[in-house]
Amino acid sequence: MSRFAVHPKIAETTVVVGDLPLSRVLLANERRYPWLMLLPRTEIDEICDLTEADQIQLIRESAAASQAIRTLFQPDKLNIGALGNMVRQLHYHVVGRWTSDASWPGPVWGKPLDHPYAPADLAHEAMRFRQALAGAGLKDPSV
Amino acid sequence: MSRFAVHPKIAETTVVVGDLPLSRVLLANERRYPWLMLLPRTEIDEICDLTEADQIQLIRESAAASQAIRTLFQPDKLNIGALGNMVRQLHYHVVGRWTSDASWPGPVWGKPLDHPYAPADLAHEAMRFRQALAGAGLKDPSV
Numbered sequence: 001m002s003r004f005a006v007h008p009k010i011a012e013t014t015v016v017v018g019d020l021p022l023s024r025v026l027l028a029n030e031r032r033y034p035w036l037m038l039l040p041r042t043e044i045d046e047i048c049d050l051t052e053a054d055q056i057q058l059i060r061e062s063a064a065a066s067q068a069i070r071t072l073f074q075p076d077k078l079n080i081g082a083l084g085n086m087v088r089q090l091h092y093h094v095v096g097r098w099t100s101d102a103s104w105p106g107p108v109w110g111k112p113l114d115h116p117y118a119p120a121d122l123a124h125e126a127m128r129f130r131q132a133l134a135g136a137g138l139k140d141p142s143v
Numbered sequence: 144m145s146r147f148a149v150h151p152k153i154a155e156t157t158v159v160v161g162d163l164p165l166s167r168v169l170l171a172n173e174r175r176y177p178w179l180m181l182l183p184r185t186e187i188d189e190i191c192d193l194t195e196a197d198q199i200q201l202i203r204e205s206a207a208a209s210q211a212i213r214t215l216f217q218p219d220k221l222n223i224g225a226l227g228n229m230v231r232q233l234h235y236h237v238v239g240r241w242t243s244d245a246s247w248p249g250p251v252w253g254k255p256l257d258h259p260y261a262p263a264d265l266a267h268e269a270m271r272f273r274q275a276l277a278g279a280g281l282k283d284p285s286v
Contacts, residue, residue: 046221047202048209059190059202066191077231078189081224085240085248088220097228105228110249 004041007089013113015122017129018138022057023092025065025133027126030113033103034073034096036065036129045090047082058092064136065094072128083109147184150232156256158265160272161281165200166235168208168276170269173256176246177216177239179208179272188233190225201235207279208237215271226252 006014006024014026014037028035038061044050050058066078075096082092095108103111117125130138149157149167157169157180171178181204187193193201209221218239225235238251246254260268273281 046209047223048206048213048221052203055202055206056199059198060195063191063198066189070191077227078191079224079226079228080190081222081226081250083222083224083250084220085222085250106253107224107226107228107250109252 003043006039007087009087010037010039010089010091015126016141017126017133019141020061020064020133021137022054023061024141025061025129025138026091027122027129028113029116029122031117031121032101032115033108034069034075034125035108036069036094038062038065038092038094040090040092042090045084045088047090047092050090061136062092062094064133068129068132068136069094069096071132079108081107081109085110146186149182150230152230153180153182153232153234158269159284160269160276162284163204163207163276164280165197166204167284168204168272168281169234170265170272171256172259172265174260174264175244175258176251177212177218177268178251179212179237181205181208181235181237183233183235185233188227188231190233190235204279205235205237207276211272211275211279212237212239214275222251224250224252228253 014028017025017027023038023040026037040058047055073096076099077097079095079097157171160168160170166181166183169180183201190198216239219242220240222238222240
């Protein structure tokens with residue numbers, strides 16, 4: 001666990017929200033969609049290769065992320081996905097979507113994240129997610 | 144459970160592989176990618192709204208689908224996703240990807256499935272998946 005690090009390609013387009021028991025939670029710096037990424041703090045890159053306990057914890061944490069997005073943003077739909085085609089490090093996307101958003105009804109993946117938040121807004125959104133995920137066991141990152 | 148039916152838009156581009164304890168398993172009729180869809184036999188359309196037991200069962204079944212694709216096709220990467228933007232009925236995609244495939248490194252979602260198998264090949268692939276998923280409890284559909 002002590003060797004865990006977010007891949008630089010992911011780090012450059014996200015900010016850290018905190019750590020759930022299994023996953024580091026990141027917020028994508030893309031203001032068109034409320035978009036969290038869960039990165040299990042392991043070196044496994046396919047969900048099916050996680051231990052069964054970690055698979056179960058990941059789906060619990062993705063449900064918590066889904067509920068946080070729903071509470072804060074009331075999207076029309078949630079999109080969930082683990083691709084790893086660009087960056088292999090396992091990252092589970094949880095994204096709030098609206099029927100009026102820029103990519104609807106297509107996926108948000110495979111496109112540049114080129115609508116960043118203003119810095120103060122990004123910090124504010126990360127703080128709101130920290131509060132929304134506190135009940136799910138979110139803590140400050142330990143590594 | 145008796146009212147479960149696959150949405151016509153999904154049914155027209157897939158064939159039935161069988162039923163796992165929670166989900167109907169479908170094979171997409173798209174020969175460029177080995178592509179299974181898991182449809183929990185419920186009327187819930189967001190994973191986070193499934194019962195916790197069903198969420199856990201879904202991740203177990205998606206792991207079984209992932210292993211079946213890996214065993215039969217040896218892809219370079221697995222892509223997992225639940226979007227529901229086009230058809231809201233919950234369907235969890237498990238897709239084998241190659242770095243040489245037509246959509247790499249983008250997602251396969253949001254594009255037409257317009258490279259169907261020859262009918263005999265589709266039946267053959269469905270049968271191979273039936274065999275590969277037998278150990279995960281796959282049965283003939285009961286509804």
